[in-house]
Amino acid sequence: MAILVSLIIGGIFILSIGKNPFEIYALLFKGTFGTSYDIGQVLFKATPLIFTGLSVAFAFRAGLFNIGAEGQLYMGAMLATLAGIWIPARFPSLPSLIVVTVCIFAGFIGGGCWGIIPGWLKARFGVHEVINTIMMNFIAYGLTNYLVLEVFSVPETIHTPEIGLSARIPRFDALLGIFRGSPVNISLLIAISFAVLAWVILTRTRLGYEIRAVGLNPKAAEYAGIPVAKTMTLAFFIAGGLAGVAGSNFVQGFKYYYEDGFAAGAGFMGIAVALVARNNPMGILFSALLFGTLSQGGLAINTQVPKELVEILEAVVILAMVVMTELFNRWIIKQKNLS
Amino acid sequence: MAGQLFKVILLILVTAILGGCSGQNPSSTIDNKEKIQVGLVFDIGGLGDKSFNDQAYTGLKKAAAEYSLEMGKDIEYLEPAEAADRETALRQMASKKKALIFGIGFIFSEDVNRVAKDFPETKFACVDYVSPANEADIPPNVVGLKYKEEEGAFLVGALASLVTKTNKIGFVGGMQSPLIKKFEAGYKAGAHYANPKCVVIANYAGMTPDAFKNPSKGKELALSIYDKGADIIFHASGSTGLGVFEAARDKKKLAIGVDADQYDEAPGYILTSMIKKVDVSVFEEVKAVHDNNFANGIRVFDLASGGIDYIYNDKNKNLITEDTHQKIEAIRQKIINGEIKVPSSLD
Numbered sequence: 001m002a003i004l005v006s007l008i009i010g011g012i013f014i015l016s017i018g019k020n021p022f023e024i025y026a027l028l029f030k031g032t033f034g035t036s037y038d039i040g041q042v043l044f045k046a047t048p049l050i051f052t053g054l055s056v057a058f059a060f061r062a063g064l065f066n067i068g069a070e071g072q073l074y075m076g077a078m079l080a081t082l083a084g085i086w087i088p089a090r091f092p093s094l095p096s097l098i099v100v101t102v103c104i105f106a107g108f109i110g111g112g113c114w115g116i117i118p119g120w121l122k123a124r125f126g127v128h129e130v131i132n133t134i135m136m137n138f139i140a141y142g143l144t145n146y147l148v149l150e151v152f153s154v155p156e157t158i159h160t161p162e163i164g165l166s167a168r169i170p171r172f173d174a175l176l177g178i179f180r181g182s183p184v185n186i187s188l189l190i191a192i193s194f195a196v197l198a199w200v201i202l203t204r205t206r207l208g209y210e211i212r213a214v215g216l217n218p219k220a221a222e223y224a225g226i227p228v229a230k231t232m233t234l235a236f237f238i239a240g241g242l243a244g245v246a247g248s249n250f251v252q253g254f255k256y257y258y259e260d261g262f263a264a265g266a267g268f269m270g271i272a273v274a275l276v277a278r279n280n281p282m283g284i285l286f287s288a289l290l291f292g293t294l295s296q297g298g299l300a301i302n303t304q305v306p307k308e309l310v311e312i313l314e315a316v317v318i319l320a321m322v323v324m325t326e327l328f329n330r331w332i333i334k335q336k337n338l339s
Numbered sequence: 340m341a342g343q344l345f346k347v348i349l350l351i352l353v354t355a356i357l358g359g360c361s362g363q364n365p366s367s368t369i370d371n372k373e374k375i376q377v378g379l380v381f382d383i384g385g386l387g388d389k390s391f392n393d394q395a396y397t398g399l400k401k402a403a404a405e406y407s408l409e410m411g412k413d414i415e416y417l418e419p420a421e422a423a424d425r426e427t428a429l430r431q432m433a434s435k436k437k438a439l440i441f442g443i444g445f446i447f448s449e450d451v452n453r454v455a456k457d458f459p460e461t462k463f464a465c466v467d468y469v470s471p472a473n474e475a476d477i478p479p480n481v482v483g484l485k486y487k488e489e490e491g492a493f494l495v496g497a498l499a500s501l502v503t504k505t506n507k508i509g510f511v512g513g514m515q516s517p518l519i520k521k522f523e524a525g526y527k528a529g530a531h532y533a534n535p536k537c538v539v540i541a542n543y544a545g546m547t548p549d550a551f552k553n554p555s556k557g558k559e560l561a562l563s564i565y566d567k568g569a570d571i572i573f574h575a576s577g578s579t580g581l582g583v584f585e586a587a588r589d590k591k592k593l594a595i596g597v598d599a600d601q602y603d604e605a606p607g608y609i610l611t612s613m614i615k616k617v618d619v620s621v622f623e624e625v626k627a628v629h630d631n632n633f634a635n636g637i638r639v640f641d642l643a644s645g646g647i648d649y650i651y652n653d654k655n656k657n658l659i660t661e662d663t664h665q666k667i668e669a670i671r672q673k674i675i676n677g678e679i680k681v682p683s684s685l686d
Contacts, residue, residue, distance in 0.1 A: 264421030303415040
């Protein structure tokens with residue numbers, strides 16, 4: 001229903017530039033689910049959004065608004081890249097499984113440490129996390145930019161040297177021969193398992209209970225004996241770590257190097273992904289898929305409509321989705337009250 | 340409520356269908372099989388940058404007119420939004436069985452090489468191509484378009500050194516990089532060749548790609564160079580150069596444009612522009628594939644081929660004496676003949 005409404009609103013925009021909405025939508029559908037390659041592309045684009053969506057949702061459950069997933073992603077990806085270059089060079093005989101795991105762990109630590117700073121500032125000084133995380137984004141961007149261009153400075157490129165062979169995450173294409181040509185890789189499975197893990201932590205553990213309690217009412221949580229400051233900091237560490245692993249999809253699974261500015265807003269998109277899924281880790285899998293479809297579909301129709309309109313369409317779909325889910329929920333509550 | 344929604348949907352459907360009918364293009368019934376199919380992927384920044392990407396677009400339009408191709412049908416282009424999309428966009432074009440696909444900008448070099456291996460039937464061209472360490476590794480269906488910017492810079496350097504009244508001229512570069520150093524090297528060599536007494540003051544806007552879009556920094560640098568006694572500044576710095584032009588206007592001094600003819604950015608204060616005809620090279624590649632003349636490897640555009648040039652027309656004629664113009668044309672001939680060797684780096 002939500003999708004239908006957003007398609008209609010989008011159709012009006014397409015009409016306004018003199019194109020036939022049906023043709024454009026057909027193109028959009030063909031470009032996202034037409035061939036196994038296209039499906040692979042959708043999954044590839046959804047993968048980092050699962051991570052950043054989880055990151056935002058996790059912090060949100062603790063009552064914290066994480067605008068810093070973008071910066072955490074950059075820092076995590078950078079640390080994972082450093083590990084991916086250094087470890088295979090230093091220990092060439094180490095099996096790939098271990099190296100890949102260490103790199104992903106490095107990504108988690110990199111993003112986590114970047115998340116812990118605003119978390120601590122919030123818990124210790126009460127400085128609002130929105131301003132903290134935005135500033136941390138700028139610092140992360142400048143820092144990684146400096147590392148890529150000045151420290152590594154591979155001539156005539158804007159990326160680092162390649163990571164070692166053993167640090168690379170295999171693609172489905174190479175492993176199973178599915179999604180031929182698309183870089184979709186095992187990171188997708190890692191993302192799904194992280195989503196399950198996040199769900200388990202939030203709903204089935206003491207830590208998750210404390211996080212949710214702090215998120216619902218920090219004062220009440222404190223009366224109940226929950227260490228609020230510690231819980232907030234820890235929640236931000238995990239949130240940052242989740243965003244930090246998002247880079248593995250591009251760095252370890254696709255290009256095998258860190259490219260300056262590669263994520264292009266995946267961290268910010270994570271906010272929308274989390275909100276559409278109402279911060280439910282399982283729901284995030286689906287909303288990330290939707291956003292991945294939009295992103296891939298946008299590129300597919302870009303030959304017919306200008307980039308600006310593609311961006312408008314994406315935004316319209318997101319808005320319609322959010323409004324419709326809200327209306328649907330109210331309707332359900334109303335029905336419940338009636339019965 | 341539901342009834343109203345239904346009416347709205349119906350209305351939209353009707354307009355959509357009507358719009359679809361009126362949008363039917365009569366030319367689509369003509370057989371397109373003989374027409375060459377071209378795809379192009381822009382750099383991030385995309386259309387409307389008033390330089391590089393727009394010039395490539397001009398080249399496409401010229402090809403469309405020449406071979407009566409339809410934009411959006413025979414010729415299609417994409418504007419990727421993120422780094423991972425460059426390769427995706429190239430693949431998308433290739434899977435549409437395009438005969439020729441362009442990547443605009445050095446950043447496409449590795450992506451083009453990779454995609455070209457998977458689509459051996461398709462030809463690829465990359466503007467400002469950076470070739471692999473070993474040139475033999477260039478795939479057989481890839482042509483790298485390179486420009487001898489230093490030759491054009493040499494000419495405008497010589498021109499500036501002849502026009503200056505203070506024997507001091509300036510250079511403002513964007514991001515410090517081998518590409519921009521090439522401009523500086525040619526400019527300095529040209530100035531010293533034509534006027535050994537001429538001093539060149541060079542400065543750069545920064546170390547990051549942002550240095551190509553920082554007009555206020557450009558103005559600051561230009562003002563300090565003018566204050567040191569220079570009366571002409573050449574910039575190779577993207578939109579940072581707009582600040583250089585502003586400084587020229589404030590100080591009533593001269594500036595030299597880059598890539599495209601930038602006279603209109605500050606009329607009366609632009610001595611000339613060193614131009615890099617990306618549009619010409621894009622058109623030439625379409626022509627080559629159309630005539631079955633495609634050759635892989637590196638294709639160099641220089642003064643001799645007309646891919647690099649400087650502006651001398653009715654607008655800026657009054658800034659350059661006939662005598663000076665003759666001297667520059669003589670230097671051009673010497674570069675083309677190989678009598679002058681233009682350095683491409685500072686050392």
